[in-house]
Amino acid sequence: MTSPDNSVPLAEADLDALVDEWLDWNETAKVLGVTPAKVRTMIKDHEIAAAVPKPGMAPSVPAAFFQDGLIVKGLSGLLTLLHDRHFDDRECIAWIFTDDDIPGRPIDALRENRGTEVKRRAQVLGF
Structure with missing residues (x-):
């Protein structure tokens, strides 16, 4: 998969430049009021996504995925849709944080x- 302007494969996007703030799994667990093991399960189940933002960092979750102690409405469904289109977590995060003509970033x-407009845009990916 490539970025919306077809310049860089999403898997090679500089996630650290795209995402302002990252949370490790312990911080994510605190935000959501769950255990780090539950965070791992949530990532596996595509409720949230995690990636290594830059070499040497642990897998982390974008802080923007959360609002008022909850997962942003619609994120889990969007991640499922993107995974159904064979995106991995890294590509999902890159797409969600890349400026497109939605207007603005999907996140x-x-x-x-x-x-709704984000899901419509995601549904046509790969066609």
Whole structure:
């Protein structure tokens, strides 16, 4: 998969440059009020996504995936849709944090309760 402008494969995107703030699994667990083991399960079940932002860092979760102690509405469904299109977590995060013609980044649209347009855009990926 490539970025919306077809310039860089999503798997090679500089996630640390795209995402402002990362949470390790312990911090993610605190935000959600669950255990780190539950965070691992949530990642495996595509409720949230994690990736290594840059070499030497542990797998982390974008802080923008959470709002008021909850997972941003629509994120889990979007991640499932992207995984069904054979995106891995790294590609999902890159796509969600890349400026597109939605307008803006998909994560911003989700946080502003504009998830329908994001899902429509994701549904046509790969066609």
